[in-house]
Amino acid sequence: MSDNTTLGNAAPEIILPEVEINLFTPKKPTTATIAENYICTDNSSPNVIRHITIDLSGTGLEGVFRSGQSIGILPPGENEKGKPHKLRLYSVSSPSKGEQGQAHLVSTTVKRANEEVDGVFYTGVCSNYLSNLKPGDSLQITGPSGKRYLLPENVEEFNFVFFATGTGVAPFRGMIMELIEAGHKGQIVLVFGCPYRTDLLYKEYFEGLDAMHLNVHYLTMISREDRRENGAKKYVQTAIEDYSELLSPILGANNTLVYLCGMKGMQTGIYEQLAKQGFLDYLSLRGDLADKDPMEWTWEELKTQVKPSERTFEEVY
C-alpha cells in the first residue's frame, strides 16, 4: 500500500471538471473519419470487439472529449418504421489528451451486438455499421455526452477502484492512461470481468502496468473459467471478497472512489458485496433500507433502493 490512504483524516472534496457537452447533436452532427479499426479480442474469441479510432480533424471536436465521456454515432439508414436510425453512444477509450497524445484522435471500443432470440439471429444496427467501417471512411458523430462520469480534477488526492465488464473497460483504459501519465501515487485497481480469457481487452497493457507499478493492480475475474476457493464462479463483485487483503484497506479509506462500467445489472451484485463487506459509504440508500441489516437486503431492494453515493460513478448499458 502507498501512503495515499487518508483513513482518519477528512475525506477530500471531489472536484469534477467543467466539461463541454453536446457541441454536436443528432439534428446537427459533424462528419469525422475513421483512422484505425482493429479487433482487440483474442483471435479465437467468438465475441468480436474492436478498437476504433476516429479522426476529428476539422470537426471542431479536436481535444474536446474527456475520458469517461461518450461519443454519439448516427448510423445511416432507417428503422422498420421508416424513421432515421437513432443515435447510439460509445465510451471514449482514449485519454483526454487524445489517442497516443494526439488531440485530433479519439478512440472507442465496440462490440458487435449480435444475438439469437428464439431461433432468430439479430444483428445490432450501429455496432455492426461501426465495426465494418475502414480507415478513411466518414461517419456522422455527435457529442460529447456526459458530465459526471469523469475523473476528478484533484486526482492525486484519491485511490481508484474500477470495475469493468466487457466493453465497460473502455473508459478505464483512458482514465488509467491519464493517471499513469500524471505519475499517480495512490492505489489504482482495475477489476475486469468477462466469460472467457479470450475476451480480455487491452490485456497486455494492463498486465504491463501491474508488473511495472506497485500501486497498480489488475484483477481478472473470468466467470466461465476461474473458480473461487469454494468452487463458485468468479465475477467482478466476488473480487471484493476474493481479494479482500488488497481491496479492504483501499475500499475502507475515505479517499477512494469507485467506478463501474459495463453490462446493465452488474451494479446490483457489486452494491450487494460492498454492503455485505461494510463499505456503505459507496451507496446511497432509499426508503428504510438503512434500518435493515445489509445481510438481509433482498435482491429487489438492492435493485430499487440502492443507488451510487457521490463516491461511486456508475455507467451501465
Ligand SMILES: Cc1cc2nc3c(=O)[nH]c(=O)nc-3n(C[C@H](O)[C@H](O)[C@H](O)COP(=O)(O)OP(=O)(O)OC[C@H]3O[C@@H](n4cnc5c(N)ncnc54)[C@H](O)[C@@H]3O)c2cc1C
Ligand atoms: C453511455 C453508454 C456508453 C456505451 N458505450 C459502449 C461502448 O463503449 N462499447 C459498446 O460496444 N457499446 C457501448 N454502449 C452500447 C451502445 O450504445 C449500443 O447500445 C450497442 O452497440 C448496441 O447498438 P446496436 O445499434 O448495434 O444494436 P441495436 O440495433 O440497438 O440492437 C440492440 C440489441 O438487440 C438485438 N436485436 C435487434 N432486433 C431485435 C429484435 N427484434 N428482437 C430481439 N433482439 C433484437 C441486437 O442483436 C442487439 O444485440 C454504450 C451505451 C451507453 C448508453
